[in-house]
Amino acid sequence: MITAPDPDWLVEFARRLVEDRLCAAGHNFQTIRSIYRWQGEIYDRSEGRVALHTRLALVPQIIERTTREHPYEVPCVVALPIADGNPEYLSWVRSETVSSPRR
Numbered sequence: 001m002i003t004a005p006d007p008d009w010l011v012e013f014a015r016r017l018v019e020d021r022l023c024a025a026g027h028n029f030q031t032i033r034s035i036y037r038w039q040g041e042i043y044d045r046s047e048g049r050v051a052l053h054t055r056l057a058l059v060p061q062i063i064e065r066t067t068r069e070h071p072y073e074v075p076c077v078v079a080l081p082i083a084d085g086n087p088e089y090l091s092w093v094r095s096e097t098v099s100s101p102r103r
Contacts, residue, residue, distance in 0.1 A: 002066055003034060003076040007048025013069065014050045022062055023054035024096035053093050 004010040007030045014026030029049040036043055054062065059079045066077050082090070 001049060001051050001076070001078050001080065002062075002070075003032070003047045003049045005045065005047055005071060007031065009071070010048040010050050013066075014052065017052065017062065017065070021096065021098045022058050022065070023052040024093040025053040027051045027053075055094065055097050055099075058097060 002010065002013075004013070007028070011028050014023070014028060017023045018026060027050065029051075031046050032049045034043070034045050034047045052062065056079070063077050066075050
């Protein structure tokens with residue numbers, strides 16, 4: 001899951017991750033409301049959010065790339081485990097992503 005201040009930037013970022021096979025899909029939520037504390041101040045802002053469907057082994061590459069390209073100094077990137085799912089869908093995610101991280 002990644003959030004960003006510009007939903008359109010996040011759509012294009014997710015598209016590049018899919019093109020590079022770092023994730024099989026990205027479900028974009030165009031507007032969410034984020035309330036957070038940053039450097040002692042509380043913010044209440046609209047952001048975009050994308051849920052990426054990928055392999056656990058690719059999360060470090062996604063974090064590195066997000067950190068490099070994201071407009072925030074400390075971007076939100078979190079990985080949530082999949083407890084279960086449609087076996088055919090999970091197989092599709094594996095087939096659409098690179099099998100091992102690039103070094």
